[in-house]
Amino acid sequence: MFHFFNEINDLLQVPVTNILNGYEYINLSGNAIYIQGYKDVLSFNEEHIILKLKKGELHIKGENLNIRDLNLNCILIEGKIFIVEEAGVR
16 A cells, blocks of 8 residues: 555655654655644744644744645645644643
């Protein structure tokens, strides 16, 4: 069965960050981030995107952030990514 994160890791040797909060993400050299398992986009602008998670939120901070691809549970964000952090996780 095809699994995007395993394929990226095998082909590019890019580490997949596994979080126990029900999502995974790959940060591609700080120029793009692919996130699987988020619930909703709560807020976005060119410097800060907030995603709703199963428990809490994921904050992506940077410059010229742009939601490039969006579907049911996967999102691709491009731009200069400085910080990826969870908030409100209990």
